[in-house]
Amino acid sequence: MYIFNxxxxxxxxxxxxxxxxxxxxxVLTFLPFLLVMQHIFSDKILLFTIILCFILNFFVHCRYFLxxxxxxxxxxxxxxxxxxxxxxxxxxxxxxxxxxxLHNY
Amino acid sequence: xxxxxxxxxxDNKFLHVEKNSKTIFGFWLYLVSxxxxxxxxxxxxxxxxxSISNGPTGKEIFQLxxxxxxxxxxxxxxxxxxxxxxxxxxxxxxxVILSLLINFILGLGFVSLELLEFYHLIIEGYSPNRxxxxxxxxxxxxxxxxxxIFGMLWIIVxxxxxxxxxxxxxxxxxxxxxxxxxxxxxxxxxxxxxxxxLIGVL
Numbered sequence: 001m002y003i004f005n006x007x008x009x010x011x012x013x014x015x016x017x018x019x020x021x022x023x024x025x026x027v028l029t030f031l032p033f034l035l036v037m038q039h040i041f042s043d044k045i046l047l048f049t050i051i052l053c054f055i056l057n058f059f060v061h062c063r064y065f066l067x068x069x070x071x072x073x074x075x076x077x078x079x080x081x082x083x084x085x086x087x088x089x090x091x092x093x094x095x096x097x098x099x100x101x102l103h104n105y
Numbered sequence: 106x107x108x109x110x111x112x113x114x115x116d117n118k119f120l121h122v123e124k125n126s127k128t129i130f131g132f133w134l135y136l137v138s139x140x141x142x143x144x145x146x147x148x149x150x151x152x153x154x155x156s157i158s159n160g161p162t163g164k165e166i167f168q169l170x171x172x173x174x175x176x177x178x179x180x181x182x183x184x185x186x187x188x189x190x191x192x193x194x195x196x197x198x199x200x201v202i203l204s205l206l207i208n209f210i211l212g213l214g215f216v217s218l219e220l221l222e223f224y225h226l227i228i229e230g231y232s233p234n235r236x237x238x239x240x241x242x243x244x245x246x247x248x249x250x251x252x253x254i255f256g257m258l259w260i261i262v263x264x265x266x267x268x269x270x271x272x273x274x275x276x277x278x279x280x281x282x283x284x285x286x287x288x289x290x291x292x293x294x295x296x297x298x299x300x301x302x303l304i305g306v307l
Contacts, residue, residue, distance in 0.1 A: 011194060018187035022180075029180055029295070033173050036303050043307050054299040058292065065183060065288045077133055084137045088144040095148040 021064025028057040132282040136289045139252075143293055146245045150301065156237035163238070163305030166231055171222055172302045176294065178215045182208050183291045186284040193280050196272045201280070205264050208287070212257045219250045242301070249297060252290055259283055 032050045035041065041049075062068045068078060154163075185204045192200035223243070226232070233243040263283055267276055 011191070014191055014194065018184070018191065022184045022187070025183070026180060029176060032299065032303055033169070033176070036306060037169055037173075046307060047304065050299055050303050054295060057295055061183075061288060061292050061295070065187065065291075066285065076130065080133060080137050084140055087141055091141070091144050092148045092151070096151055099152040 017064050017067070021060060024060045024064065025057055028053045028060060126278055128278050129281055129285070132285060136285060139289070140293075143245075143248070143296075146241075146248060147296065147300065150241040150245050153237040153241040158236045160236045160239060161231060163242075163301070166226060166229075167302050167306050168222070169302065169306060171218060172298055175215055175218050176298055178211045178218070179291050179294050182211045182215075182287055185211070186287045189280060190284055193272055193277050198267065198272055201267055201272060202264060205260050205267075205280075209257055209260045209264075212253050212260070216250055216253055216257070219246065223247075245301070246297065249290070249293055252293075256283070256286055256290060259286070 032053045035046055035049060039046075062081075068074055068081065070078065185208045189201055189204040189208070192204060223246075226239075231239055233240040260283065263276075263279060266279070270276055
């Protein structure tokens, strides 16, 4: 009975996680679309809101859909993701930096 | 006091795949390296964004309403992938097949909308050989579309395998990899609509 209860609780946790994830990510997806299509605010505020929504949405996807957290089971998954983020940062910021310098001369 | 047999019977009602399976971790490594490919394409797009020799700017060619429908379709696939995961956990064969089929149809809708968008752009003369901005744009969006098409092929294969073998642990690991793939494509699409469409329209 104990095993059954434990598995049932994992099952309920999974459903709750997916439900919360879908609600959060749909709000965070439609909000920037709505703001840009209506164009209520100035461009700077819009840009800031869009990027903020993107970052929050990214974390929601990682937490609720990919089930990434800091538990020991997930340690290696998280390490790999952080390493890739570093590489992506170097690729994008490096090429933008070099190419913008190139355009100036 | 329940017998050992009953516990086994109850235990068999759920199928739990441990996350420390080597297959899933290997697939995770593949996804992460695919991320780097997309990052290089984004870098190319950002560099090429202002090189419009005689063509239109992004603001003139992007249609946000189409992008919104595509986004809704992809968001629904993410939700139905979650449903597939839950159905596998409950070992419900019919529910697994149904949610995989719905995912396939949503993916088909997404790809056809994307192709329609490309078709309209090319008809109006904004083909990839016009300028640097358009070729970077077509490459990035096309690459994402190709990933979706391969994901759809994978779904068909998984549906046939599930019908043949039933919901076993082997199938559960494969479906888990498939779901990781769809969530990954969803995250890439999030980057695309934020950094290309929404910021391009501003």
